[in-house]
Amino acid sequence: MLNKLSRLLAEAGISLSANQQQQLVAYVELLHKWNKAYNLTSVRDPNEMLVRHILDSIIVAPHLQGTRFIDVGTGPGLPGIPLAIVLPQAQFTLLDSLGKRVRFLRQVQHELKLDNVTPVQSRVEEFPAEPPFDGVISRAFASLTDMVSWCHHLPGAQGRFYALKGLVPDDEIAQLPAEFSVEEIVKLRVPQLDGERHLVMIKPTKI
Numbered sequence: 650m651l652n653k654l655s656r657l658l659a660e661a662g663i664s665l666s667a668n669q670q671q672q673l674v675a676y677v678e679l680l681h682k683w684n685k686a687y688n689l690t691s692v693r694d695p696n697e698m699l700v701r702h703i704l705d706s707i708i709v710a711p712h713l714q715g716t717r718f719i720d721v722g723t724g725p726g727l728p729g730i731p732l733a734i735v736l737p738q739a740q741f742t743l744l745d746s747l748g749k750r751v752r753f754l755r756q757v758q759h760e761l762k763l764d765n766v767t768p769v770q771s772r773v774e775e776f777p778a779e780p781p782f783d784g785v786i787s788r789a790f791a792s793l794t795d796m797v798s799w800c801h802h803l804p805g806a807q808g809r810f811y812a813l814k815g816l817v818p819d820d821e822i823a824q825l826p827a828e829f830s831v832e833e834i835v836k837l838r839v840p841q842l843d844g845e846r847h848l849v850m851i852k853p854t855k856i
Contacts, residue, residue: 715783
C-alpha cells in the first residue's frame, strides 16, 4: 500500500515525508479494520480508499488558508484526518453527530498520535465556535445553502467555507443566500479517480 500511495502522490505532484505516508497508510488500515463492524464507508478495498479517500482529501490542502479548521459531518474523518496528517501545523476539529464515528476518530487520534486533531460529537448547529475558525470544510455533507445556513456561526470575519464537490453545483450556487458569495471554484485533479472534482470556496459577503 505504501508503494501505491507513493506512486499516487508522485502523479499528483504532492511531496510528503516518509512518516506522513506511513500515517496515511495506517489510517487506511484502521478504517478498513473498523469498517467491518462500524460500517464507516461504502468503500471496502483499502487500495481504493487510497484514491477515493486519501488523495481525494489531501488534494485540497494547498488551497486552505489559515491554521484553524473544522470538518463538519466528518464521518470517519474525511477529509479532516488526511488533511491533519499533511498539514501538521494546522488544527482540525472533526465534528460528527454519531457516537460510533467519534469513537473511531478518537482511536485514530490515539494510534497515529495526532495532537492537532479534536474529535467532537455534536450537531453542527449547536457547536459554538470560540474562537471562530479560519475554514469550514465539508465533503459530501449537504447542499451549499444548507452548509452556510447550518455553519454560518463557525467562520471568522476572514474565514472561508470549503465545499468538496464532484461536478460544479451550478444549481446550488444559484440558490446561495445573498449574504454569501462564491470566491473561487478550483478544478481538482485526483489521479486514478473517475469523475470530476471541484473545490467551491465561499466567503461571507460584506453587506
